[in-house]
Amino acid sequence: MVKSTTIEEPFIDVKNILAEAVTYDYRNHSLIWVDILKGLVLRTFLDENDNHGEVHTYEVDKYVGLVGLTEDMNKVVTGTSKSIKVLDFNTGKIVTLADYPNGNVAENGWQLRTNDGSVDVDGNFWVGTICDPSCPEILDLGALYRLNKKDLKLEVAIDHVGIPNGINWRGGKMYWASSKEQIIYKTQLDEKTGLPIMSSQIPFVEVSNIFRDYSDKRCLKGEPDGSSFDEQGYLYSAVWGTNRVIKISPEGKLVEEFIFPDKGISCTTIGGRNMNQLFVTSGSNGGKPKGPDELTSGRIFKVDLGTAIKGMKKNLWKGPLSSELEED
Template sequence: MPDIKKYKITEPYLDLQGGLLEAPFWEKDRNTLRFVDIVKQKLHFVNPSTGPSSHKQWDLDFSVGTTADVQGNDAEFIFGGKRGYGIMKRETGESRWVKDMWSDEERKEDGGGKPGVGKTREVRMRSNDGAVDAAGRYWVGAMNDPVVVEGNITDEGVLFRLDLDLSLHRMKAPVTIPNGTSWTLDNKFMYFTDSPSGEITKYPFELSTGAVDWSKGTTFFKCTYEGGVPDGHAQDEEGCFWVALYGTGKVVRVNVEGEVVAEIELPTRCVTCPGFVGTELFITTAEEGSPEKYPWSVKYQGGLFKVDVGVRGCPLNRFKMEAKA
């Protein structure tokens, strides 16, 4: 068992009291960190060099769960939003939808589906986490929208893949809460998290086609911290993963053998996703769901945190959009 390096964060970098902060993404060329608040429907930006005073936010008309840069297009970025994939202008927040996730049939009333809530599948679903693979495809998971289904989350979720020609593919279903997605440094395996399973699973992956052998999944990491599940994660240049353990107030570094080798302690419990800016790890969190049970977690709930971990993150892939949108 390797020695575990310890880090402790005592206060937030930005005390935002957010609803569900997620998806920290470093715009390296601009040295800007962007991240979202899914519940409060906001998009946030901050310049790590300038500090918290540079923070700005946009109010949106819909939820966004994940964002990615577009190769050759510095004026816009792509996102996974409430109803599908969209493109947003960096300077104005103006957006347009480029691919709906749901079919005409899924836009018809269905009695609430498995949750028994929400007139149509489209209404009761939303995008969650996502990532771009080395070939430039954008993988985004969709799940029941807790705001719509009143917390009654089922396995109606789907992991989608948007290809360069804007064709959409349903890659894995059913899933419940699709989260951290990434690939080994040699792109021979894909890691995928369905949070309620408590595990990150590793699957054989074919980069040239985007195919995943779901029948040969093996457990890469299992959360052993009481009350916790793996949420989002970020990969460093050494191939290790920094995994947010929702419900524990911790982010752990996991080596390629799936062993915990470092642990970051935060002053709030609902940790959602880490993202690298150089050697600094920025960490998003959510509102405390059980404030009476965990009063210690409330003060800095929904904040953005940071810590220098002494290793750089892997460069983030850009979506390679070859079709006009």
């Protein structure tokens, strides 16, 4: 029997267009996320009861897709339309770490942008690219890159991907979502290079199978989006195009779903003082709500997972920061 939990009220009633990439920094108890279409990074600090304070907004660049924590609590690494940058929260200054090849323009001339990504256990920064909103459709033109912490070289890990998403690390494996395929994959990592061994890749979860008996047809078309693991190996994945987060067992089975009032659920992270609060972002359909039930999308939600659950702390980028680079 699948457990179902309904959340009725937002935690932070912000008016983002497409809130994404929610991240918790356990060192200073801050919650960070982006509004992709506005090019913003947002941050708030949580008190001892995990209530939020003022939301601070930082303008970064067009289509900022994610944030990665660094060894400096006041700096994050981000991916934008054409490059990977570092944002300094104290000064608001932004520097470029690396540019995408060919201006992040695909072979057919279409412009790409940053989507989701994360920092791996060794401190490298991984980031996916997809067609930006100017493209007439989403084709398999994107890639999953690794920014090497040592030399800032952008290495292609997986090529010809439509929508790479929800990148996580556990037990020597990389878990990542191919949203367009509605599949979360599990891929063994090479012990020497740290890159995925594509011959080992197998489906971990097929979202269309999970929802095949649902009467809500939107669920059948749901795409796995941003996700996070708890310490027990359960994966909490947002399902874009639906109002749900699904909790998946280590065996790849649906064990619980969380239902929200917003229809565009986009990303999850686990944080809070006891690392047992599930934070969830939402967004409207490309900034163009399809109906009244999407007008409130772009908010942040919080779910108490109970004392038995502990989230995994985020990995830190261990490469150069803005103090070692020239300012833009």
